[in-house]
Amino acid sequence: MYYIDIEQLKNISGIEAATTLLFKQITKDETLQKALDFATNFHNNQFRKSGEPYIVHPILTAAIVASITDDRSSVIAALLHDVVEDTECCIEKIESEFGDDVSSMVQALTKIDLIRDAELIPSYKDEQLALSALSFRKMLLASTKDVRVLVVKLCDRLHNMLTLDALVPKKRVRISEETLVVYAPIAHHLGISYIKNILEDLSFTYILPDEKSKIDDYLKEHHQDINITINKFEHKLSRLLQQQGISSDSFQIMGRVKHSYSIYLKMQRKGVGIAEVLDLLAVRVLVKDPALCYSVLGVVHLNFSPLTSRFKDYIAIPKENGYQTLHTTVFDETSIVEVQIRTFDMHQTAELGIAAHYKYKGEHEQCINLGWLDSLQHTNESVEEFYQLAKLDLYSEEISVFSPTAEIFSLPRGATALDFAYAVHSEIGDRAIGCSINKKRGSLLSELQNGDIVHIEVADEMTARCGWLDAVVTSRAKQHIKSNCKHRIRDIDTKSGYLVLKAIMQLNASRIKEWIDTHERIKQVWSICRDVDYLREVLHHYLKELREQKRFSSFFARRRFKIKKYSFGLLEIYSNHNIKNAVFDYCCHPKTGDEIVAFLKNSRANIHHKMCQKAMKLIDLEEPMLLVKWRQEREYRYQLIVSMQNSKGSLASFLTFLASLDIEISNIELGKEKKEHIHLCELEFVSLEADINLLHAKIERKIHIIQFIRTDDAYRSS
DSSP states (O other): OOOHHHHHHHHHHHHHHHHHHHHHHHSSOOHHHHHOOOOOHHHOOOOOSSSSSTHHHHHHHHHHHHHHHHHHHHHHHHHHHHHHHHHHHHHHHHOOOOHHHHHHHHHHHHHHHHHHHHOOOTTTTTOOHHHHHHHHHHHHHHHHTTTTHHHHHHHHHHHHHHHHGSOOOOHHHHHHHIIIIHHHHHHHHOOOOHHHHHHHHHHHHHHSSHHHHHHHHHHHHHHHHHHHHHHHHHHHHHHHHHHTTOGGGEEEEEEEEEEEHHHHHHHHTTOOOGGOHHHHHHHHEESHHHHHHHHHHHHHHHSSSEGGGGOOOOSSOOOTOOOOOOEEEEEETTTEEEEEEHHHHHHHHHTTEEEEEOOOTTTTGGGGGOOHHHHHOOTOOOOHHHHHHHHHHTTTTTEEEEEOOOOOOEEEETTTTHHHHHOOOOOHHHEEEEEEEEEEEEEOBOOOOOOOOOOOEEEEOOOOOGGGGOOOOSHHHHHHHHHHHHHHHHHHHHHHHHHHHHHTOOOOOHHHHHHHHHHHHOGGGGGGGGGGGHHHHHHHHHHHHHHSSSGGGHHHHHOOOOOOOEEETEEEEEEEOOEEEEEEEEETTTOSOOOEEEEEEEEEEEETTTTTTHHHHHHTOOEEEEEEEOOOOOOOOEEEEEEOOOOHHHHHHHHHHHTTTTEEEEEEEEEEETTTTTEEEEEEESSSSOHHHHHHHHHHTTTTTEEEEESTTTTTTO
């Protein structure tokens, strides 16, 4: 088993050469030959866009798999990974011929492709990166039962990336973006840096060709100087190690230049040109045992000036993906060199991750922590929210901190004690009230450092910290805080809904609640204090019933129920009362755009932050309330796909309804997928409403929604 030459792999287009390469990676046996013949037979007369026989792709995918793992089932699954999707072969046939282990992997790989094809937005759209995140989430959910599926899929994507030149430019960019956002991070978390680095550089080539060319040109221009510097350092370090009694046959030194995409990221993060990237050069020292790693480190630090802030010990505290190495950066005359020190076994793990250890199903659990798969399964998030959460975990440098019982937790750099609390358990995070760091009292928002020992104090009840959402950095903490706050706000909105009706009708809140509870059609009580159209709809139904009961005629004679809009600065108040003024109470000082509530007091609207403790007390006292909103100034762009009855007038009726919501349609496509009496309608439109959930609720009451997303902010903070 050896690393495949990528340029050689790229140039193979024939079946014979592909087969020869495969059997250089893995010993041929009867089952492997059977799988090769099986795949060749089913892919017969199929060709790729490049013109080469299709079977070349699964053979080369299998060769890549075989080069990084000796799990034969994975290699066979790679050979067969496209037969169910692209030929007439069924999964039952694979199970009968190759057994359950292989068939379950092929089925999972097929499912991934089907999900991707269904979810990935076309290459001419602007939202492909965010939609790739949705594809990523669903792929994880489909694949977590057997991590080998991800390994095969990475190898499949690697070969596809090597053959992108056969595709049109837009599709190359789309697939490269997907690779960079979806597949490279998976490779990172599985510890397969060998594949991660290749995928990143190949994607970089197509997404940012000019930036890639500048880096390549610089490296070519300075090739001779770089080689001289690396060779000189290697020779000097080798001589020093031998002088300290470390024999030449017990270590190996490998010099290298960082790969292109990692150089680009360093330039972007630090705002420097390539000539200013400090650790452009690196050497790896491989030794036979862990103790020798520290001996080598001593030689390096005694003979070269180290940058102390750049030292990291991942041997004593491994990363979650199993990575173990000593990192240090030193000055050598006029150069700066990063030195990585690891054993030969650690090197194999660093390069191949889980693939280096995974021989039989279940054996990976001792060497690789796959908890990150579960932590990214945010099934309730929108596409944009999921991408923003996932990228926080996938593209951050890590630190390792300890619980008081010495359990290790890996967190992104910049993580707080509250992030740690959520990493321990969601209930610990929800109930955290204080912490101690290295036995000293600290704030839950204290930033943690590598090696900190953290103890979390908890209360009996959950605390919703909505103002802390931007202070935590992990997706798990953000997700739970956001979820807790949504539940709390929904509860406040529900109580407020009854009190808004109380103010309008001047009735007891309990009586209004009793009536609403008997009407199943009024399910979104929380919308009453947010959506004036829904408020009017509920009011209409209530008053209609009362009018039908003639004994309430005096009730109507004394009251007026027409809802008027009042504007005060950036506020809009809706009421049937005469509102003369709107004032902000002294206790909470809400900022423009914050969640707010309004209470009716002597023809005046008293405004509070929705989380204000005084406002909570007023709600508990059932004080009458008003519908209040911030006035919207900007427009928001949306994409909507709905299913509607294929009947005369259905489209006109729907468009009239959208117009009543002050929605301006910019594009519409109808009937691209018809199913009997139903057809799909895809629209792009602009609205003054920023709350996608509120807009979704309004439209859902009229028609069945297939997909609804914001299209103006997928990249806004990426």
